[in-house]
Structures are given as structure tokens and as C-alpha cells.
Amino acid sequence: MELKIDNAGIAREIIKKTGENLIPVSEQINTVVLQGGYKANESFVNLPSDEEILKEVKKVASEKTDQNLKYIIVVGIGGSNLGAKAVYDAMHGHLDLLNPKRFPKIIFIDTNNSETLSNLKNLLNTEIKDPSEIIINVVSKSGNTVETIANTEFIAGALSEKFGDISDRIIVTTDEDSVLCKKSEEKGITLLSIPENVSGRYSVFSAVGLLPIILAGIDAEEFLRGAKNMKTLCISENISENPAMLSATILFLNYEKGKTINDNFLFHGELETLGKWYRQLMGESIGKNGKGLTPTVSIGSTDLHSVGQLYIGGPKDKLISFIKSKKSNGVSISTGLLPELAEGINGKSSEGISDAIFEGVKMTYIKKEVPFMEIILDDISPKSIGEFMQFKMMEMIYLGELLEVNVFNQPDVEAYKEETRRILLEK
Numbered sequence: 001m002e003l004k005i006d007n008a009g010i011a012r013e014i015i016k017k018t019g020e021n022l023i024p025v026s027e028q029i030n031t032v033v034l035q036g037g038y039k040a041n042e043s044f045v046n047l048p049s050d051e052e053i054l055k056e057v058k059k060v061a062s063e064k065t066d067q068n069l070k071y072i073i074v075v076g077i078g079g080s081n082l083g084a085k086a087v088y089d090a091m092h093g094h095l096d097l098l099n100p101k102r103f104p105k106i107i108f109i110d111t112n113n114s115e116t117l118s119n120l121k122n123l124l125n126t127e128i129k130d131p132s133e134i135i136i137n138v139v140s141k142s143g144n145t146v147e148t149i150a151n152t153e154f155i156a157g158a159l160s161e162k163f164g165d166i167s168d169r170i171i172v173t174t175d176e177d178s179v180l181c182k183k184s185e186e187k188g189i190t191l192l193s194i195p196e197n198v199s200g201r202y203s204v205f206s207a208v209g210l211l212p213i214i215l216a217g218i219d220a221e222e223f224l225r226g227a228k229n230m231k232t233l234c235i236s237e238n239i240s241e242n243p244a245m246l247s248a249t250i251l252f253l254n255y256e257k258g259k260t261i262n263d264n265f266l267f268h269g270e271l272e273t274l275g276k277w278y279r280q281l282m283g284e285s286i287g288k289n290g291k292g293l294t295p296t297v298s299i300g301s302t303d304l305h306s307v308g309q310l311y312i313g314g315p316k317d318k319l320i321s322f323i324k325s326k327k328s329n330g331v332s333i334s335t336g337l338l339p340e341l342a343e344g345i346n347g348k349s350s351e352g353i354s355d356a357i358f359e360g361v362k363m364t365y366i367k368k369e370v371p372f373m374e375i376i377l378d379d380i381s382p383k384s385i386g387e388f389m390q391f392k393m394m395e396m397i398y399l400g401e402l403l404e405v406n407v408f409n410q411p412d413v414e415a416y417k418e419e420t421r422r423i424l425l426e427k
């Protein structure tokens, strides 16, 4: 992965000077890495190197599944499902409609939506002939998120109607201290734990992300390898070698200049959920105490024909992070139907056309003085996605320091959860 900042709208000396304030943060992260374990808030950085977690997740995955597996239903919300969904959608999910016969598929259930649930019940009734074809992974750090518990009850109920006791087809991923953990244990349900100080949006390299990824046949070792490589870079005290420190500093300096929106413009449709994962990471980590950048997600080319005009011609309140892969998949366009219209296109690969569009967009942004960073992925692979995710999570630590906010809590999300539980009990 490469981070390009030439057009980010901030002079290098100012970036360097501001970045010097972050050296103690990189030292603190380094200490957390050297100490290992999960006592510190930043200790999610230790997850990619944790061989025990990987071993345990692989063991559970192989004990619980075989070649019969067709559907993995992940029940969770926010930090508890977006990471796995980002990886799955990038590697397989975006093709699920075009490739309906590829199995196993993951179905992510987060919102409590009756249309979705009744259609899911139909699918279970018609498509599942044997319990070995399905696994339910319930993911909740707190163990008491209303949406997750309600959806779990519905799905477990629907399966029990058909097969009787299906508790051995459920795997619960939760905090060891949660009531969900205790009650699942009493019922003999298989458990995977989330380390003590690892909260939802920082948990993708724990069992939270690893189990669905492994069950879907995605290379978890490569995913973790990408994250490990990136961790080493992102603890460097040298800002020009540390993409997380560099990106956080640029986001902060632009924020101070009124660029309060950070649009993540991903030039690959299959990375849309990765953009949404980052939107949640930044939104919940930074948006507090009256502060916050608003993260948005756009897809190239789709949104060039949607919000493109606004971003170029509208208020100058945005810093764009373009995300593009170097990969070329070799599909080429040959013209025959309307050759007069296709000048410049004939014989080009679809990636070549997309590259030209990307260059055209950048030129326009430069002319119109809309600042942007470029995040160039080597390819779209588990390793590159692991790199990107570790980069962005570590970026939050640095950004939180600059904005003086605690990036590890979400008091206002907890407040809505509490209110909801109260209302449901009263009704």
C-alpha cells in the first residue's frame, strides 16, 4: 500500500511539525506491542500476531463445518459485523448475485427488519436440507445489543421449527464477562472470546472477523500478514515512513481549515463495504465532545455521476481520500457494435479505462483546488485489505490524540441502547 499526499493541501513542513506531537503516541503504541496482551486500549494492534487466537478460531471452524456448509449467518451490528462483511464483500460478496452457485455464502443480519427476516426464513425452509449446511455466528461484545439478540432468537426459532435443537450449529463470539457468554455456556453453545480491551470497531483481527472469514474460505493468514506489515510501519516515529501518523495529521490539519468532511472515494465497487467499515470506525471513534469529521463513502465511477458535481463545485468543506488498487484483471473491451462512439476505448482493458477516469478526476480536483490523498492498494486481496484496516485503525489513535478525544468509547451509542432497553421493558 502506498499513501500519496502531494495534493492534500498542506505544506510538508507543517505536516512534519504537527506530526512531532505524535511521537509520544508512537512510543506508547510501541510499548503496547512490546508488552503484548490486551491490557491497554491500543492493544488491538497485538491481534494480528496472536497465534493462539488464530489457532482457536481455526479449530472451532474445522470442528463445526465440513464440505456441506452452504450458508454462514453472521448476526451482529456495527463493529461486530462490518469488518468481516468488508472482507467478504471485497473477495466474494459483490459477486453473490452473479455467482449464485458459489458456496459457502455469508448472509449478514444486523438491523431488525421483518422483510429480511421472513425472507431469510423462507430461504432456510427451502434451501437447507440438513443442519450441517448452516452455521450461525452470533457476534456481540456486550452480549446485550437488542438488534442482535432479537435476530438471533428469530433465526434460532426458525431453524428449531425445522430441525429441533440446533444449538450445536451456533457459535457465539463475545466478551468472557457478558451474560451472553454465561448463558451460552450453560446451553453448551460453542464460544469464542473477544479480548478484554478490544472494542467492536477495533476487533476485526480477533475471532470477530476471523471466524466468518475462515468459514467463507478466505485466506486469514494473508489477511493477518498484511496487518502485521502495516503495524510495523505505523509505529515508526518518522512521519514520512508512518502512513497512519501521516494520514491522521493531514486529516487534522484539513479539519482545522474547515474541511470537516472526509470522503472516502473507492474506485472499486467491491470495496464499498470497506468504505462503510471505515465510516463506522471514524464516526464512532472521533465524533464526540462537539468534535468530529464526517466520514462519507463514494464509489467510482458510480458516484462521479451522483455527488461528483457537488464535491467539485459545491462547498469547499471536503478532504477526499481516493482508494484505488493497482491490479489489472485483464478484461478488455473490443468494439464492434458502435465503433464510431468508442474511439480511444477499443482494445483497452477495463482497468485501463478506469485508470483514465481516475486520472481525469484527479486533474479536475487539482484544477478546482479540492484537496485529496491517494491510498494505492497493491491489489484487492486479503493481504491488502488487512494492511488497509490496520492502517486505518492505527490512524484513529493518532487522530484522537490530535483532536483530544477518546477514540475507544461510544457514550452516545450506549445511551441509545440503554433508552431502547428501557422502552422495551416498559411496553
Ligand code: PA5
Pocket (backbone or CB within 6 Å): 077, 078, 079, 080, 139, 140, 141, 142, 143, 144, 145, 148, 199, 200, 201, 202, 284, 410, 413
Ligand atoms: O464499534 C463498536 O463498539 C460498536 O459499533 C459495537 O460494535 C456495536 O454497537 C455492537 O455492539 P456489541 O458488539 O456489543 O453488540
